[in-house]
Amino acid sequence: HDGSTVSISFVVEGPDASTEVFLRAVQLSGMYLTPLYNLFGEGKWKILFLDAMLPDKISSRLPQRVDLLAVAKEEAARKSKEKDEQKAANSK
16 A cells, blocks of 8 residues: 555453454545644545454354454445335335
């Protein structure tokens, strides 16, 4: 990528477990001096990946990595399909 990239990881804690989330993003076109880009530019970033390490509650195996972007896309596609089906049912 010809723009600046950022990689971060952070812990998300829940009532039953915690998980580590990994994110990598690249700045889209604009000023590439990061503080100026975010304050005076568009401040737009493209997420390259967003993964979480989820613990396996059923067995004591190692945590598994889950692609949260893929999960979000699947959920959006499912909701869109349900909406289309509901429109079709209501138009009958």
